Amino acid sequence: MTTMTERTTTQVYRVFIRATPEAIWDAITKPEFTEQYFHGVHIEVRDGRRWSSLPDGRAWDEAVLEEDPPRRLVHRWTSGYDPQLAAEEPSRVTWELEPRENGMTLLTVVHDRLEGAPKTAEGVAGEGWMFVLSNLKSFLETGSPLA
């Protein structure tokens, strides 16, 4: 049984992408791909951590909680791009990749445990994840991001 707070602080995003789970896995765990659609952030999943850095030198990293390529990745989330948000408690992000017919993959992103990070929750809701996911879809399907 989940509490009301846990429920309202869970965000779920789902999108079909015309790409294999392997291609999506690479796109979310390798820096040469993430920097093209994820606000320019260089993200690398390596040695049980998720390392992020920006061209201006800001860098932060989060613990990887589960890693099952190319199906499931769970990691902590810290908003290292903004000092005010970064001061909040870490939350959690789960990526689930399910292969579907016709070369499609169903990608579900769940951002939860946001109880101690209300500003982060507000920041990633709506525009935040949607920008990243629609850009990721466009990047994988057409070779270039929207923005």
Added chain:
Amino acid sequence: MTDDDRVFKALADPTRRHLLDRLYERDGRSLGELESELEMTRFGVMKHLRVLEEAGLVVTQRSGREKLHFLNPVPIRLVHDRWIDKYTEHRVAALADLKHTLEETG
């Protein structure tokens, strides 16, 4: 039916838009909670939720014995990018041009 068709079809019904508004207000609700806010049978609410789920606008997640419904805004965003941005950008640009012309000559 394409993905866009499913989204437009799902949004073409006032009860389904109402359900989306309820989830926008407070996400992660069970069928029972959603049902209690609508003057409709459980079966009717389930039917509408199924259409929303097929369009990808609602995603369910199991939590213990409960099935919780979450609003998934991504399909609306994709429809927006494809169908609304394209047309409004032009209008906004035209207005900006008009403003520019008027201010130049005025």
